[in-house]
Amino acid sequence: MKYKLNKYIRVRFAPSPTGPLHIGGLRTALFNYIYAKKNNGKFILRIDDTDKKRFIKNSINYLIDSLKWCNIKYDEGYGKKGKYKPYIQSKRLKIYKKYINKLIKNKLAYYAFDKKKTLNLYKKKYKYFIYNCLTRKYLNNSLNINNKKIIKLIKNNKYVIRLKTPYNKIITFYDKIYGKISINTNKLDDKIIYRSNNTPTYHFANVIDDHLMNITHVIRGKEWLSSTPLHIIIYNYFNWKTPKFVHLPLILNKKGKISKRNLNNNNIPIFPIKSNYKNINVKNSYEELGFLPEALINIMALLGWQPNINNEIFNINTIIKLFTLKDINKSDVHLNFKKSCWINHKYININKINNNKKIFNLLKKFLIYSHIYTNDKLLNKIINLIVNRIKLININEIWYNSYYFFIIPKKFYIPLNIKKYIISNKKKIINYFFKLNCFFKKNPNKKQIILFFKNLQNNNNDYYLFLKIIRILIIGELKGISLFDIFYILNYKNIIFRINNFKYIILNYYK
Numbered sequence: 001m002k003y004k005l006n007k008y009i010r011v012r013f014a015p016s017p018t019g020p021l022h023i024g025g026l027r028t029a030l031f032n033y034i035y036a037k038k039n040n041g042k043f044i045l046r047i048d049d050t051d052k053k054r055f056i057k058n059s060i061n062y063l064i065d066s067l068k069w070c071n072i073k074y075d076e077g078y079g080k081k082g083k084y085k086p087y088i089q090s091k092r093l094k095i096y097k098k099y100i101n102k103l104i105k106n107k108l109a110y111y112a113f114d115k116k117k118t119l120n121l122y123k124k125k126y127k128y129f130i131y132n133c134l135t136r137k138y139l140n141n142s143l144n145i146n147n148k149k150i151i152k153l154i155k156n157n158k159y160v161i162r163l164k165t166p167y168n169k170i171i172t173f174y175d176k177i178y179g180k181i182s183i184n185t186n187k188l189d190d191k192i193i194y195r196s197n198n199t200p201t202y203h204f205a206n207v208i209d210d211h212l213m214n215i216t217h218v219i220r221g222k223e224w225l226s227s228t229p230l231h232i233i234i235y236n237y238f239n240w241k242t243p244k245f246v247h248l249p250l251i252l253n254k255k256g257k258i259s260k261r262n263l264n265n266n267n268i269p270i271f272p273i274k275s276n277y278k279n280i281n282v283k284n285s286y287e288e289l290g291f292l293p294e295a296l297i298n299i300m301a302l303l304g305w306q307p308n309i310n311n312e313i314f315n316i317n318t319i320i321k322l323f324t325l326k327d328i329n330k331s332d333v334h335l336n337f338k339k340s341c342w343i344n345h346k347y348i349n350i351n352k353i354n355n356n357k358k359i360f361n362l363l364k365k366f367l368i369y370s371h372i373y374t375n376d377k378l379l380n381k382i383i384n385l386i387v388n389r390i391k392l393i394n395i396n397e398i399w400y401n402s403y404y405f406f407i408i409p410k411k412f413y414i415p416l417n418i419k420k421y422i423i424s425n426k427k428k429i430i431n432y433f434f435k436l437n438c439f440f441k442k443n444p445n446k447k448q449i450i451l452f453f454k455n456l457q458n459n460n461n462d463y464y465l466f467l468k469i470i471r472i473l474i475i476g477e478l479k480g481i482s483l484f485d486i487f488y489i490l491n492y493k494n495i496i497f498r499i500n501n502f503k504y505i506i507l508n509y510y511k
Helices: 023-038 059-069 093-105 116-125 147-155 202-212 222-237 293-301 316-322 337-350 352-369 376-389 395-400 416-424 426-440 446-458 463-475 483-489 492-509
Strands: 010-013 042-045 109-112 160-163 170-175 179-184 192-195 217-221 244-248 251-253
Touching: 010 023, 010 217, 023 042, 023 217, 023 244, 023 251, 023 293, 023 316, 093 109, 093 160, 093 192, 093 202, 109 147, 109 192, 160 222, 170 222, 170 244, 179 222, 192 202, 202 222, 217 222, 222 244, 293 316, 293 337, 337 352, 337 376, 352 376, 352 395, 376 483, 416 426, 416 463, 426 446, 426 463, 426 492, 446 463, 446 483, 463 483, 463 492
Parallel strands: 010 042, 217 244
Antiparallel strands: 109 160, 160 192, 170 179
């Protein structure tokens, strides 16, 4: 009897607890979550922990906390109530055993006893060797040897169970992104679906669980597209109806596909949350780099999804409203870190009140640690001036945009054209410095500062070059916010000291 799918949308995210959640996993979780919310469906979290060799303690809590930080809430799954529990595969081994026995009994799967060394030799000898319907009759498995030997090898746990793929049949399925896909079973390998330690592999466990948990849509990365025909064979062997498949384009960086197993590839940070969990090596996480969770969601959504609208800043509610599977690209996508920073910058300014507090706390903590005194009122003024320049909420970024308010620059980066101007107009510049010195000794207000420079502009053809020199003497380089705002914040004694300090440099180094 054929199985009828639940009429309601049910999707799942089934990560392996083998380390940090990378952006590929986060993007998969997000797209499942969005699709469920868009269709008033259910989003399920299921833990695929059957690979004990790669299991890392604390990874499950890390995965859940990562999703919480990104505000991706699952409706059903691990740690929650639900009629399909347990939602962790290591607790479902009896279920898998029942179904593997059915396949063995119906001769749709078989025991294989070949040693890895033997198979590796075949692979070296025959360039295109695969263990499949064309080669299995020549290999060491239960299809070819007598029962006594089979019983002995099984007792000694020297086996794996492979799926018996049909001979010379066309498997056809439809993917929501990549369309109709067909493949001859002669090109498929007889995948290992069960291990001798009574644990299933991904290919078997996920098909069983997706069926039993009424999953209607399997949304996952394109790397699983080539395995889908094998999964369909398992569905067919049990006479189950297959869910709809949606394979998302790969996320690439300059060196190829971003992977959990290659975390430092191209120095791209791919963790969604700061880790305080033992055994999980997390460096340069998105949170530590200063990304906001709402910005990260926006960034992840645009990795493969392109709505027909002339905008790139969307909150989660807008994403859910606009989202359709038709707008997901077939082409693989690149993670653009500069663009990610730009999106984060936009979100910093969308919610300035809360984000200014975060910046304030980070900067104040750093100043206390560095024994640099300032008061809260002045600190808030500085933050209000620099916030439009900050792309990431981390102390390096904040300090880079504010250090000149707190310390006198020790190095000066002077472009060649300005060096030439200084050498040719040294006396003129020193004269202007003298006027500046006298002016700032009066401790002027902001209006007086603006008026002074307006008069200076009217009597100086090289006004803008001179402004650049003033910026260098105050900051050390050609960057920073409006000079008038800097003068307004800085103590007049500090300004005078910097003017005299720079004047000394000109006299001594530009003779």
